Amino acid sequence: MVSMVGRRDPALGAVFDLDGVLVDTARFHFAAWQKIAAEHGFSLGDEVAESVKGVSRDEALAIVMRSGSIRLSAEEAARAASRKNDLYLETVKDLNENALLPGAAAALRLLHSRGIPVALASASKNARPILQSTGIAGYFSAIIDGTVVSRAKPDPEIFLAAAAALDLEPGECVVFEDAVAGIEGARIAGCRVVGIGDATVLVDADSVAESLADVDWGAEFGHADVVKEIR
Numbered sequence: 001m002v003s004m005v006g007r008r009d010p011a012l013g014a015v016f017d018l019d020g021v022l023v024d025t026a027r028f029h030f031a032a033w034q035k036i037a038a039e040h041g042f043s044l045g046d047e048v049a050e051s052v053k054g055v056s057r058d059e060a061l062a063i064v065m066r067s068g069s070i071r072l073s074a075e076e077a078a079r080a081a082s083r084k085n086d087l088y089l090e091t092v093k094d095l096n097e098n099a100l101l102p103g104a105a106a107a108l109r110l111l112h113s114r115g116i117p118v119a120l121a122s123a124s125k126n127a128r129p130i131l132q133s134t135g136i137a138g139y140f141s142a143i144i145d146g147t148v149v150s151r152a153k154p155d156p157e158i159f160l161a162a163a164a165a166l167d168l169e170p171g172e173c174v175v176f177e178d179a180v181a182g183i184e185g186a187r188i189a190g191c192r193v194v195g196i197g198d199a200t201v202l203v204d205a206d207s208v209a210e211s212l213a214d215v216d217w218g219a220e221f222g223h224a225d226v227v228k229e230i231r
């Protein structure tokens, strides 16, 4: 039986969210939703930005329309979701490695050089092309995305699938997440979670770093020289 790794034990695998953790795309998702809201006659306040992070496209649409007190038929909802995706894809069509967030490339290089397996756990159905265009696809042993899971974060399904794909117990993995919904899902799955972003928002994470460049890699993965190399 594999025992659960305690808080201070080194993790054996890393599970990354994509949008807002590795790649600077969360703002493009939100900008597309703001445009959709405007097209439906209301303005989407910045306070909605946190709640659409991490959740599936359909769930985000429901949140956006609720905030504008708009009810859509199933057909209208499908059209709005598809239009949002078109707007989003337009903004990411020329994405390259410059869109990687601080510390992302260095973290992936470091984990790779240490033989620590890495999985993606992203709700996005656009994850694979974005990994390709930013040049980081090759670092992932497993890609669990919105095309393969049926239940949206905060359901733990995506994190359980990511750990299983790495052949690890959830408790042996550290998840890197910028979304409240993702942190909740990762915790329910039994993973350790490093929140990436604002500590006053990501209150349920085990620890919070402003970006991947600020993570204490040595503490997470137990290599004495990790911190030195990542900077």
Ligand code: BG6
Pocket (backbone or CB within 6 Å): 018, 019, 026, 029, 052, 053, 054, 055, 056, 057, 060, 085, 122, 123, 124, 125, 126, 127, 146, 179
């Ligand atoms: C997540 C984003 O990664 O993917 C969410 O944080 C987004 O904002 C979700 O709704 C689904 O993305 P897509 O690309 O399938 O519309």
Ligand code: MG
Pocket (backbone or CB within 6 Å): 017, 018, 019, 020, 021, 026, 053, 054, 177, 178, 179
């Ligand atoms: Mg995210």
